[in-house]
Amino acid sequence: MPAIAEIRSTALPHSVPRGSDLPTCPVCADSMIAAEASAYLPDNVIGHLWSCDTCGYGFVTKHVVQRIACN
Ligand SMILES: [Zn+2]
Incomplete structure (x- = not known):
């Protein structure tokens, strides 16, 4: 009897x-x-x-945003 329960581990921290x-x-x-x-x-x-x-060290990171065309 194939009773396969597909359990996916989604235990990701919310924070x-x-x-x-x-x-x-x-x-x-x-x-x-x-x-x-x-x-x-x-x-x-x-x-x-x-x-x-x-x-106290300060630095800058840069992230490229994938812009979704909405206009
Ligand atoms: Zn530091």
Whole structure:
């Protein structure tokens, strides 16, 4: 009797939006929790300003946004 229950493990933590997008500090390797500031840059790029709580090091990451044409 084929009674196959398809159980998918979807035990993803709710507090992590995109998995491993959060950077770590290049100086002390502490993990960043939230960007201090964000700015839209040309060419669909978003820049995030990060500031390390542990050592005070600040750096910027840039992400290219896949823009969906809506107009
Ligand atoms: Zn640091």
